[in-house]
Amino acid sequence: MTRLDAPATQRNREPILAILRRWFSAAADSALTPPISVLEIASGTGQHAVHFAQALPGLRWQPSDPDPSHLASIEAWRSAAPAANVAAPIRLDVRDVAWPIDRVDAVFNANMIHIAPWSAAEGLFAGAGRVLAGGGLLFLYGPFHVGGRPTAESNAAFDADLQRRNPEWGLRDRERVVALAASHALRLIEINEMPANNQLLVFQK
Helix, strand or coil, X not given: CCCCCCHHHHHHHXXXXXXXXXXXXXXXXXXXXXXXXXXXXCCCCCHHHHHHHHHCCXXXXXXXXXXXXXXXXXXXXXXXXXXXXXXXXXXXXXXCCCCCCCCEEEEEEECCCCCCCXXXXXXXXXXXXXXXXXXXXXXXXXXXXXXXXXXXXXXXXXXXXXXXXXXXXXXXXXXXXHHHHHCCCCEEEEEEEEHHHEEEEEEEC
């Protein structure tokens, strides 16, 4: 199996991990019972899954993706860097009405909603609203527009490039994302400024 490599994952994993570690401090204990269940949406290469799970052994990390090549890469990374708390990847398309998982404590998604049609964002929040337990958390990482404007020139250039590649892609207005989340009983409780003009938003059900 081929392990795909996403350089951005190597750059952003430690800042993201710092936020996850703060929220899931108990997950540093490998003996945590029951483990905290985290569903990762659009796991891509699988690098985030193994890194976060190894650092926080009290989590049970469930990677997912709709792309067969990504599912193979996730399994390859999982095999190369064994962590007992990383589950086998599952095929999941956020736009499906039913997801192949019933209940989780948290949902994590990085760098998806701007490289997908808006329907993917709609599916993400609708599905998270269904599977998250009360008080559950949704972590959403990526670049956003704020007040209808890019937060940096690099984000404006990135947005223009995405829209050239596909008119349905592009950076999303944070306010629109927050409103969408609220429509599925998910309330924004934290905004984290991250490197390279990204943000990590935390929502709670």
